[in-house]
Amino acid sequence: MEREPAPPLTGTALTARNLVKRFGDLTAVDDVSFQIRPGETYGLLGPNGAGKTTIISMVAGLFPPDSGSVDVTDIRMGPSSLGAKRHIGLVPQELAIYPDLTAEENLNFFGRLQGLRRKDLKSRVALVLDLLGLGERAREQTKKYSGGMKRRLNIGVGLLHRPLLLILDEPTVGVDPQSRNSILEAVAQLSTEGTAVLYTTHYMEEAERLCDRIAILDQGKVQAEGTRDELITLTGGVDRINLIGTGRMVAAAESLRTVPGVQQVSGGGLSGLTLTVTDGPALLASIITNAATAGMAVTSVELTRPDLESVFLHLTGKALRD
Structure with a gap:
């Protein structure tokens, strides 16, 4: 128009x-x-x-x-x-x-x-x-x-x-x-x-x-x-990847910590692994391959990217719609 x-x-x-x-x-x-x-x-x-x-x-x-x-x-x-x-x-x-x-x-x-x-x-x-x-x-x-x-x-x-x-x-x-x-x-x-x-x-x-x-x-x-x-x-601009699976979880966590762009790896028990990374979409394939090579059978992957809700929570300590 x-x-x-x-x-x-x-x-x-x-x-x-x-x-x-x-x-x-x-x-x-x-x-x-x-x-x-x-x-x-x-x-x-x-x-x-x-x-x-x-x-x-x-x-x-x-x-x-x-x-x-x-x-x-x-x-x-x-x-x-x-x-x-x-x-x-x-x-x-x-x-x-x-x-x-x-x-x-x-x-x-x-x-x-x-x-x-x-x-x-x-x-x-x-x-x-x-x-x-x-x-x-x-x-x-x-x-x-x-x-x-x-x-x-x-x-x-x-x-x-x-x-x-x-x-x-x-x-x-x-x-x-x-x-x-x-x-x-x-x-x-x-x-x-x-x-x-x-x-x-x-x-x-x-x-x-x-x-x-x-x-x-x-x-x-x-x-x-x-x-x-x-x-x-303001939130650090990092992404989060949650990996759920079975197998050698501790070995997978140790291996993933050496992947460029991976800042932190936590977990390793039944709840899986949580990774903090700089560019989740770009790293996702290499992370899954690396975990599999270390002996982890990945059954579920969740990628979470920061948004304005994250910023509001970071700045105020509460959710935007609280």
């Missing part, structure tokens, strides 16, 4: 500096800073209650930070900063569509509120419906839509006015796998076309699939930031 390009943008789409927000004795956001470049998808990854929604509420100008600042396309954001808000498309967790209106009517209504003129609005509605896979059911009342279709339409409302920064707050919560995949594909396409995306999620696989850079949040603080590969290095 062809999409009209966003206006050219130099510098950053968003700069958040030292954001702090307190609610009574609770510090919901504690000194959070980050930048997003045009065409970049930036993820805020953390469990429920980590401060993600509070951060995007400050970014969107829904309420001011207690301290710190937000610039959208180099315009300072505040509750009355219409110049900055004009460049933002905000898609909240809660649905913001009218159930008795069709998808087409919803988009036309919100498009007029966003100041789109009639001819431009008509083409934008068609483009957005196409992008989100809703064109064939554009004239159905949205109360007849599935939860996933409603979520997609909710995103469409935020896209109509060609925002330079699209903010998506947990957009796939509660949707079926097919709709979830459609949403992720649409977001991936937006970033290739120059739209900066701020994406909040507690789903590790979404952050890994979509985001160019990721900030890992816990208890209102950024614990780490970087690309997926940069974050993985």
Whole structure:
């Protein structure tokens, strides 16, 4: 689908500096800073209650930070900063569509509120419906839509006015796998076309699939930031291979410790051997051959690679969804 390009943008789409927000004795956001470049998808990854929604509420100008600042396309954001808000498309967790209106009517209504003129609005509605896979059911009342279709339409409302920064707050919560995949594909396409995306999620696989850079949040603080590969290095970046089998287990363990790339071998009893290695897929064949040569009959092999869940556990001492 062809999409009209966003206006050219130099510098950053968003700069958040030292954001702090307190609610009574609770510090919901504690000194959070980050930048997003045009065409970049930036993820805020953390469990429920980590401060993600509070951060995007400050970014969107829904309420001011207690301290710190937000610039959208180099315009300072505040509750009355219409110049900055004009460049933002905000898609909240809660649905913001009218159930008795069709998808087409919803988009036309919100498009007029966003100041789109009639001819431009008509083409934008068609483009957005196409992008989100809703064109064939554009004239159905949205109360007849599935939860996933409603979520997609909710995103469409935020896209109509060609925002330079699209903010998506947990957009796939509660949707079926097919709709979830459609949403992720649409977001991936937006970033290739120059739209900066701020994406909040507690789903590790979404952050890994979509985001160019990721900030890992816990208890209102950024614990780490970087690309997926940069974050993985925080765990040591090593893989784990579990070998189950019978035979000369102790001899196999001793032999495997001499294989280049194998950092550690533990076990040797009935539970098998556990190896810590630098590049599991590349070493797997030689490890199995070496174990067999040493007298171990391998019956089962499991390769585990580090992921963002591992990073979160390493940084916080708890699982991402605890």
